[in-house]
Amino acid sequence: MSVPTRSRRSLPSSPLAWVAATMLASLVLLALAGPLVWGAAADRPDPSAVLQGPSAAHPFGTDNLGRDLLARVLTAARPSLLLALSATLLGAAGGVVLGASTAVVGPRTRRWLATLINLLLAFPALLVALFLAVVLGAGAGGALFALAVASVPGFARLAQTLAAGVSGTDYLAAARVLGLRRHRLLRRHVLPNIAEPLLLSTTMAAGTALVALAGLSFLGLGVQPPAYDWGQLLNQGLDRVYAQPLPALAPGLAILYAALTFQLLGEVLAGSAARRAHAPQSPPTAPLPATLPAPLPVPDGPAGDDHVLQDHVLQVEDLTIELPTPAGVIRPVRGVSLSLRAGEIVGLVGESGSGKSLTALALAGLLPEHARVGRRTHRLLGADLTAMTRKERHHHLATGLAVIFQNPASALNPSLRIATQLTEAIRTHRGASRTEAAAQAEAALRRVALPPSLLRSRPHQLSGGQRQRVMIASGLMVRPALIIADEPTTALDVTVQRQITELLSDVRRDTSAAVLFISHDVALVAGLCERVLVMYAGTVVESLPADRLATATRHPYTRALVESVPDLTADRDRPLRTVEGGPPDPLAPAAGCPFQPRCPHRRHRCAEDVPALTDLDPGHRVACWYPLPAPAKATAS
Amino acid sequence: MTALTLCQVTVRYDGPHGPVTAVDGVSLDIPAGTTVGLVGESGSGKSSLARAVVGLTPLSGGRIILDGREVGGRTVRARRHLGRRVQVVFQDPDTALDPRMTVRQTLEEAATAFRRLDRRARSERVAGLLDLVGLDPRLADRLPRQLSGGQRQRVAITRALAVEPDVLIADEITSALDVSVQASVLNTIRRLQRQLGLSMLFIGHNLPAVCYVSDVVAVMHRGRIVETAPTTALLRDPQHPYTRALLTSVPILNAPPPGEPAAPALPALPALPALPDEKLS
Ligand SMILES: Nc1ncnc2c1ncn2[C@@H]1O[C@H](COP(=O)(O)OP(=O)(O)OP(=O)(O)O)[C@@H](O)[C@H]1O
Ligand code: SF4
Ligand SMILES: [Mg+2]
Numbered sequence: 001m002s003v004p005t006r007s008r009r010s011l012p013s014s015p016l017a018w019v020a021a022t023m024l025a026s027l028v029l030l031a032l033a034g035p036l037v038w039g040a041a042a043d044r045p046d047p048s049a050v051l052q053g054p055s056a057a058h059p060f061g062t063d064n065l066g067r068d069l070l071a072r073v074l075t076a077a078r079p080s081l082l083l084a085l086s087a088t089l090l091g092a093a094g095g096v097v098l099g100a101s102t103a104v105v106g107p108r109t110r111r112w113l114a115t116l117i118n119l120l121l122a123f124p125a126l127l128v129a130l131f132l133a134v135v136l137g138a139g140a141g142g143a144l145f146a147l148a149v150a151s152v153p154g155f156a157r158l159a160q161t162l163a164a165g166v167s168g169t170d171y172l173a174a175a176r177v178l179g180l181r182r183h184r185l186l187r188r189h190v191l192p193n194i195a196e197p198l199l200l201s202t203t204m205a206a207g208t209a210l211v212a213l214a215g216l217s218f219l220g221l222g223v224q225p226p227a228y229d230w231g232q233l234l235n236q237g238l239d240r241v242y243a244q245p246l247p248a249l250a251p252g253l254a255i256l257y258a259a260l261t262f263q264l265l266g267e268v269l270a271g272s273a274a275r276r277a278h279a280p281q282s283p284p285t286a287p288l289p290a291t292l293p294a295p296l297p298v299p300d301g302p303a304g305d306d307h308v309l310q311d312h313v314l315q316v317e318d319l320t321i322e323l324p325t326p327a328g329v330i331r332p333v334r335g336v337s338l339s340l341r342a343g344e345i346v347g348l349v350g351e352s353g354s355g356k357s358l359t360a361l362a363l364a365g366l367l368p369e370h371a372r373v374g375r376r377t378h379r380l381l382g383a384d385l386t387a388m389t390r391k392e393r394h395h396h397l398a399t400g401l402a403v404i405f406q407n408p409a410s411a412l413n414p415s416l417r418i419a420t421q422l423t424e425a426i427r428t429h430r431g432a433s434r435t436e437a438a439a440q441a442e443a444a445l446r447r448v449a450l451p452p453s454l455l456r457s458r459p460h461q462l463s464g465g466q467r468q469r470v471m472i473a474s475g476l477m478v479r480p481a482l483i484i485a486d487e488p489t490t491a492l493d494v495t496v497q498r499q500i501t502e503l504l505s506d507v508r509r510d511t512s513a514a515v516l517f518i519s520h521d522v523a524l525v526a527g528l529c530e531r532v533l534v535m536y537a538g539t540v541v542e543s544l545p546a547d548r549l550a551t552a553t554r555h556p557y558t559r560a561l562v563e564s565v566p567d568l569t570a571d572r573d574r575p576l577r578t579v580e581g582g583p584p585d586p587l588a589p590a591a592g593c594p595f596q597p598r599c600p601h602r603r604h605r606c607a608e609d610v611p612a613l614t615d616l617d618p619g620h621r622v623a624c625w626y627p628l629p630a631p632a633k634a635t636a637s
Numbered sequence: 638m639t640a641l642t643l644c645q646v647t648v649r650y651d652g653p654h655g656p657v658t659a660v661d662g663v664s665l666d667i668p669a670g671t672t673v674g675l676v677g678e679s680g681s682g683k684s685s686l687a688r689a690v691v692g693l694t695p696l697s698g699g700r701i702i703l704d705g706r707e708v709g710g711r712t713v714r715a716r717r718h719l720g721r722r723v724q725v726v727f728q729d730p731d732t733a734l735d736p737r738m739t740v741r742q743t744l745e746e747a748a749t750a751f752r753r754l755d756r757r758a759r760s761e762r763v764a765g766l767l768d769l770v771g772l773d774p775r776l777a778d779r780l781p782r783q784l785s786g787g788q789r790q791r792v793a794i795t796r797a798l799a800v801e802p803d804v805l806i807a808d809e810i811t812s813a814l815d816v817s818v819q820a821s822v823l824n825t826i827r828r829l830q831r832q833l834g835l836s837m838l839f840i841g842h843n844l845p846a847v848c849y850v851s852d853v854v855a856v857m858h859r860g861r862i863v864e865t866a867p868t869t870a871l872l873r874d875p876q877h878p879y880t881r882a883l884l885t886s887v888p889i890l891n892a893p894p895p896g897e898p899a900a901p902a903l904p905a906l907p908a909l910p911a912l913p914d915e916k917l918s
Contacts, residue, residue: 170727171735174796177691177725178750179717188746192737351815493678493842498886520815524888550890564820566849567890568872575827576820576849582785 014271020264027261030077038071053244060250063236072233073250080229081258083144083222084210090148091209092202095155097186100194102160103167104185117160120153129212133221140229143222147212151205158201162194200270207262214255230255313481313514314363314401315339317377321358324370330586333358334538337613340482343512345505347525347546349561350535353583356518359535360486363516365397381481398429402475404468406487411471412459418445419455422474429478444473448503465496472503479511486518501528522565526550531619534558537584537594540613543621554616554627557595593625601626639704639722639803639836641667641690647698648685659685661860662699665838667804672830672837674851674868676844676883682860683840684728687808690838691725692716703804721751724797728809730789734781740767740792741777747799766795769832770825787818791825798829805829806838811846819846826850844887848872856880 035042046066053061060069099117102110132146166172166189175189216222217231218238225232230251237248321333333355340346348356361367362375365385378385380400385393405411412421422444423437432440442452448469459467468488475483485504489497505528508515519525525532526549534542534555542555553559563577570576581598584590592607593599599606605625613623616630648660660682667673677683688694690701692715700707703722709715727733734743744763748754754762767774770791781789790810797805807826811819827850829835841847848854848868855865856879864877875881 169732170729170793171733173688173693173727174725174733174793175735175746176693176716177720177723178747178796178800179713179720180746180750181713188738189735193735351817494844494886494888495678495882497888521888522816523890526890527888561817562890564817565890566820566823566845568845568848568884568887570845570849572827572849575824578821578824579817 014268016264017268017272020261020268023257023261024265027077027081027258030074031081032078034074034077038068038074041068041071042075043067051240054246061244061247063247069233069237069247069250072228073230073254076229076233076251077254077258079140079223079227080210080214080231080255083140083213083229084206084258087144087147087213088151088202088206088209090144091151092155092198092205094148095152095157096159096191096198098152099156099159099161100163100186100190101182103163103172103190104182114160117153117156121157123153125150125154126212129216130221133216138221138224140223140227143213143216147209147216151209154205155198155201159194159198162197163190166190166193196273200266200273203262203269204266207259207266210262211255211259214251311341312339312379313342313344313381314516315377315379316363316375318375319359319362319378320374321355321362321367322372322374323358323368325587328587331589332538332586333362334589336535336538336540338516338533338540338543340514340516342481342514343508344531345508345515345517345529347529347532348516348518348535349520349522349525349532351520351561351583353586354535355538356520356535357486360403360484360516360518364401364403364484365393366403395429398425399478400480401482401484402478402480404471404475404483404485404488406490412467414459416458417455418457418459418462418470422455422470422477425474426477440477441473444476445470447476447507448473464492465499468492468496468500469503472500472507476507476511480513482514482516483507484516484518487520488517489524490519490521497524504528522549522562523567534561537589538586539594539623541595541623543613545619548620551631554620554622554630555595555624556599556601556628559628593623595624601628640669641723641804641836641838642702643686643690643699644702645699646686646689646696646701648682648689648694649697650685658697658860660689663857663860663862664699665855665862665865667836667838669836670834671852672835672839672850674847674854675838675840675857676842676847676854677857679842681857683842683857684808686857687725687806687838687840690806691723692719693725717751720802721800722802723804723806724800724802725806725808726790726793726797726810728812730786730793730813733793734789734796736781739778739780740784743792743796744777744799747796751800762799766799769798769829770795771821771828785818786814787821790814790818790822794822794825794829798833802835804836804838806840808840809842812841812843823849844883856883 044067046062049058049062049066050064051062052058052066055061058068058070060073062068063072098113102113105113129146129150132149133143136142136146172185172189175185180188213222214229214231214234217229218235220235223229223232233251234248234255237251241248316339317337319333319336320331322329322331332353336355336359338346348359350356358367362371362373363378367373375386380396383396385396388396419438419441422441423432423434426432426440427434427437438455441455445452445454450466450469450473454462454466454470459470462470471488483504488504489500492500501524504515504517507513517525517529526546529546532544532546532549533540534544534557536557542553542558544553544558549558549562553562557579560577560579564579566576579598584594584597590597590607592609593602593611596602596606603626609625611623611625613621615621616627643663643665646660646663647658649656649658651657663682663686665673665675675683675686685694689696692709692711695711702708703719708719738746741760741763744766745759748759748762748766763777764774767777772788772791772795776784776788776792781792784792794807794810811822814822823846826837826839830837830850837850839847839850851868853865854868854871855862856871856877857863858879864871864875864880866876871880872884875884
């Protein structure tokens with residue numbers, strides 16, 4: 001990934017970038033060459049041509065000593081730019097050291113520094129600059145210093161904010177534990193990580209400083225004659241602006257041009273930084289094949305799955321999801337088929353990124369707008385969702401299924417009372433009256449073993465376990481036929497996890513809702529579910545009764561997954577099973593079995609053909625050309 | 638080999654409603670060359686304890702004793718002294734490493750934090766360290782974002798080992814990882830124990846993972862240690878009701894099929910906490 005990034009950084013990519021670069025180059029050239037080429041002409045008085053208007057010899061006219069104004073404007077580029085840049089750099093350096101050091105000092109000093117910065121920020125920068133310039137006495141040095149000091153608080157605040165982001169990180173904590181001294185911490189860990197945004201604002205600030213310095217000179221507080229900068233020239237030109245506008249206009253335009261250059265440069269830098277931030281950050285993988293492999297063949301289900309299954313609450317076939325990402329279109333879910341009977345609890349396991357959550361979202365119709373979904377069948381309670389209009393589908397899903405997410409804190413609206421959140425769905429979708437809804441909400445809370453008094457509280461007053469119960473209660477309100485629980489206990493402690501899974505089992509028993517329980521915890525799923533689907537790289541690789549997970553898995557991936565889980569009785573002298581390598585790059589899925597690069601049992605065929613999910617026996621299906629042998633005792637049971 | 642002893646360690650924070658005691662008089666003994674596991678629910682004060690031991694959070698009370706001598710972590714000098722002997726690895730592989738430094742730079746910084754090494758010695762050290770945790774030496778010039786979570790976590794462990802500490806504190810180092818990746822990190826820890834004879838405090842909420850690497854397990858509940866016992870004894874005969882609740886709640890792969898209760902009902906589980914009690918958290 002580093003190659004495209006680097007080329008993007010060194011070559012301006014947009015027209016705007018070219019314009020900014022050209023303008024900057026012209027300024028640099030002018031500052032370098034100006035005094036050498038035009039310096040002599042700018043200082044040569046000509047008593048015969050004082051205060052002339054524009055002419056062929058003097059395109060911008062002359063000043064009161066008869067010096068050529070064009071030459072003077074061009075020569076003034078160097079002092080004007082130098083002053084502005086020095087003032088900015090001085091101010092930035094002071095501000096950044098002040099602000100960034102908040103990340104590496106002790107808590108008491110940090111509070112002091114923060115107060116100091118707040119205090120300094122309370123004074124308007126321009127007033128400070130003017131005040132200091134007056135106090136320090138008119139002159140270039142004084143003006144420079146005044147401006148630098150005035151810009152310190154702004155930079156300090158920015159650096160402080162940025163550094164706060166770094167100071168909370170574990171790597172800074174680790175560096176502290178390494179005993180690195182404060183300046184080392186600042187130099188090695190804080191500054192490099194905040195440099196980019198600081199550079200942007202410094203560039204923009206240089207433009208402002210240029211204008212401000214010109215302003216001070218214009219007021220007679222900055223550069224003093226016989227030296228001159230653009231502000232000085234503007235000042236002198238203004239005396240006769242009504243007679244001859246050009247002598248005043250020219251330095252004004254020069255100031256504008258330079259300020260604009262810095263502004264544009266800042267914009268361009270900011271733009272490219274933002275683009276880089278969006279560049280994919282995935283680990284580099286094997287070289288990408290030039291073309292994407294052909295779409296996967298549809299795994300054929302057994303004949304019985306193809307027609308409408310009446311007792312099935314949910315039936316999905318060949319679900320495929322495509323998502324556009326900045327790096328290209330990915331297919332994180334590729335041909336998943338699953339069905340759930342009423343009252344059945346099915347587990348969906350797999351490692352991070354295998355597509356579990358996206359599958360859940362697709363089933364609930366909650367995928368992001370830009371996702372493209374394909375499926376052959378999608379039935380909920382017998383009704384064909386693919387044939388419905390958007391609105392009908394939404395209604396059918398809202399009343400037929402409930403989704404419980406991993407993080408109940410973000411799934412509940414923090415500003416609404418529990419009562420409002422519980423009753424919202426049935427009041428809009430079922431048209432229940434207020435009192436009816438309230439009574440049902442109380443019943444639902446009792447169902448999940450929470451006191452009805454909770455109805456009046458807000459989410460932040462509840463513990464994580466209580467919030468998850470509220471989520472389940474809210475799901476129960478619509479009396480769903482299907483509950484999809486996506487890692488509902490991952491954020492919770494084991495004891496609370498146990499309570500929540502028991503609650504789900506009870507709900508299922510009492511309401512005969514089907515439950516799709518998504519988790520990466522193989523042991524948890526094995527204990528809770530009847531049937532388990534194992535996902536790998538967007539496909540279901542094995543579907544088996546939960547009691548076979550421990551000993552009778554047939555797919556090499558499932559076997560490895562199960563063996564890598566330590567249990568309380570694990571032999572501490574035997575290393576745990578691991579699978580070398582990582583999941584395939586979603587941008588470049590290879591041909592053949594998705595597990596093939598990591599599979600210890602692979603043979604020739606695996607790299608060429610995709611194994612389809614096929615029946616080993618009723619209730620056990622596996623997508624592997626060479627399933628592992630079944631242990632003898634497992635087949636007997 | 639070094640022994641670490643925590644004596645009545647207390648950590649308090651300023652909460653919005655007055656001080657909150659995160660760690661409440663914890664005493665714990667980590668004998669030389671052993672690994673002590675620390676389990677407990679989230680918010681029970683495990684991480685506060687870890688940060689206090691290495692001086693990242695000030696102690697409100699108690700003492701930390703290394704080989705019989707009390708250490709402090711308040712000043713940079715004291716922290717340098719402490720850091721040379723006690724190192725820590727944190728939970729989140731995403732923020733564990735400086736995103737702008739390559740693996741090599743990170744490890745060299747740690748390796749030279751307390752001793753001078755010339756260029757050759759430095760690169761040999763980096764290669765040796767990567768080898769120690771079973772990472773491909775070709776990964777040395779990668780940036781953290783070019784590594785997987787498990788690789789990043791192993792680099793973070795390597796950084797801690799680079800200073801050759803006597804004591805390693807591992808704070809939930811496998812919590813953010815997938816099981817298959819967790820397995821390789823746990824294996825790495827086991828191997829390091831044998832090869833280096835480290836004393837270690839291994840903090841986690843996943844009981845099986847903690848038990849797999851620990852000789853002794855301490856159970857923490859609401860800022861206090863409620864039980865400490867050798868791993869096998871704790872598993873066989875838990876004493877405190879909270880330990881028992883914890884043990885019965887651990888999902889087990891070989892559980893009986895559903896239909897029958899998966900485990901005996903939970904008499905030991907604390908009743909649902911009342912609402913006002915929970916407002917603090
Ligand atoms: N909105 C999105 N835009 C682009 N890619 C996405 C989006 N959501 C998910 N992905 C990608 O799709 C793949 C599958 O994601 P998904 O969230 O379904 O995984 P998961 O199995 O639920 O993982 P986890 O166990 O971490 O929750 C991943 O590679 C992920 O990066
Ligand atoms: S199809 Fe081949 S590569 Fe894939 S899991 Fe089976 S044996 Fe391994
Ligand atoms: Mg997920």
